[in-house]
Amino acid sequence: MSQQQLSGSRYIETADDLQGFCQQIAAAEYIAIDTEFIRDSTYYPKLCLIQIASPTTIACIDPIALPDLSALKPLFANPAQVKIFHAARQDLEILYADVGIMPVPMFDTQVAATLLGLGEQIGYGNLVKACLNINLTKQHARADWERRPLSKEQVDYAADDVRYLVQMYPRIIEDLDRHGRRDWLNSDFTALTDPALYQVELSQQWQRVSGNQKLRRKQLAVLQELCIWREQTAMDKDKPRKWILADNNLIAIATQMPASTGKLSNIRGLNSSIVDKQGSAIIAAVKKALDKPEEEWPTAKKRNQLSKNQEATIEALMAIAKLKASEHSISVGALINKTELEKLILGETNLSIQSGWRYSLVGESLVQFLENKVSLSYRNHELTIT
Numbered sequence: 212m213s214q215q216q217l218s219g220s221r222y223i224e225t226a227d228d229l230q231g232f233c234q235q236i237a238a239a240e241y242i243a244i245d246t247e248f249i250r251d252s253t254y255y256p257k258l259c260l261i262q263i264a265s266p267t268t269i270a271c272i273d274p275i276a277l278p279d280l281s282a283l284k285p286l287f288a289n290p291a292q293v294k295i296f297h298a299a300r301q302d303l304e305i306l307y308a309d310v311g312i313m314p315v316p317m318f319d320t321q322v323a324a325t326l327l328g329l330g331e332q333i334g335y336g337n338l339v340k341a342c343l344n345i346n347l348t349k350q351h352a353r354a355d356w357e358r359r360p361l362s363k364e365q366v367d368y369a370a371d372d373v374r375y376l377v378q379m380y381p382r383i384i385e386d387l388d389r390h391g392r393r394d395w396l397n398s399d400f401t402a403l404t405d406p407a408l409y410q411v412e413l414s415q416q417w418q419r420v421s422g423n424q425k426l427r428r429k430q431l432a433v434l435q436e437l438c439i440w441r442e443q444t445a446m447d448k449d450k451p452r453k454w455i456l457a458d459n460n461l462i463a464i465a466t467q468m469p470a471s472t473g474k475l476s477n478i479r480g481l482n483s484s485i486v487d488k489q490g491s492a493i494i495a496a497v498k499k500a501l502d503k504p505e506e507e508w509p510t511a512k513k514r515n516q517l518s519k520n521q522e523a524t525i526e527a528l529m530a531i532a533k534l535k536a537s538e539h540s541i542s543v544g545a546l547i548n549k550t551e552l553e554k555l556i557l558g559e560t561n562l563s564i565q566s567g568w569r570y571s572l573v574g575e576s577l578v579q580f581l582e583n584k585v586s587l588s589y590r591n592h593e594l595t596i597t
Contacts, residue, residue, distance in 0.1 A: 224276035238263035241293040242374035243376035259356035264373035325545035395568030434465035436500035
């Protein structure tokens with residue numbers, strides 16, 4: 212059996228086949244898209260397979276054999292064709308980087324499932340079971356997708372990721388329409404397809420390093436500069452950032468602020484090979500940070516110290532959120548979390564519950580509670596909002 216015939220799907224590894232397939236599905240109302248990639252030993256994810264299905268056909272596209280994916284651009288740019296994903300964020304990041312255009316408009320079945328009472332971040336297999344009563348195998352979930360040739364079983368497994376996705380979409384849309392919720396997610400999907408979401412902010416990478424809250428501002432300036440150097444080096448070498456320098460080493464260097472490679476080598480736990488290969492660059496980053504004026508030093512975000520009364524208020528707000536979630540058969544975690552409630556009572560703005568469908572479902576009631584326009588009551592053995 213040739214790869215062209217595998218499990219009713221086409222295996223595409225030539226430009227002509229890709230062009231033909233794209234033309235074949237160009238008029239479809241919607242298509243499902245998934246990817247297989249590896250990121251174990253690189254900074255950038257390596258795209259190994261793209262699976263695309265229309266309601267009538269499936270193809271597995273080999274980007275290793277076919278690095279020029281520009282034939283996909285007209286599909287991705289077609290405003291009349293919905294692109295369906297499940298847990299889209301990583302797929303969108305990779306496809307945008309490799310194809311050069313964001314697939315729009317898009318629809319994420321994982322996000323939509325939260326509005327249908329199916330829980331937060333439901334896995335693809337569980338959603339297929341819930342919608343189609345089909346059990347999917349997981350035996351190739353950790354397969355080496357870079358290795359060629361792919362086995363028939365691998366291609367079958369990959370094709371299933373869009374085979375059932377394209378089948379579930381009309382059912383999910385029907386359920387959303389029945390509840391009057393189809394348009395609720397438009398702002399969520401627009402945010403997911405904003406290229407700015409996937410841009411690396413070099414100056415903010417220090418915030419991702421565990422333990423940064425323990426450093427003084429001057430030390431944070433050093434950490435910030437070290438993280439900029441580490442991120443740029445990881446990009447240039449296409450290696451995982453922690454292969455360049457581990458987080459605990461960053462904290463140790465930022466704490467001690469060494470002025471020479473000799474002092475750098477005295478830092479406990481720092482591998483001598485790092486000092487030999489990267490010592491000069493590290494010391495240069497430290498010096499650059501120390502030369503900055505104090506007004507340019509970053510400030511770590513401290514966890515808000517809430518009063519006992521504010522903590523009690525958060526519990527009341529969470530009770531309202533749970534009541535609203537139950538009323539609409541949506542998990543409360545899809546609506547709100549404790550961190551957002553803290554920000555709300557502290558007066559922060561631009562929260563997810565202050566706009567869109569989340570505001571309609573729960574945000575408005577929370578704001579009204581804080582403004583004494585609604586209250587919690589216990590009547591007939593039930594908690595209610597009055």
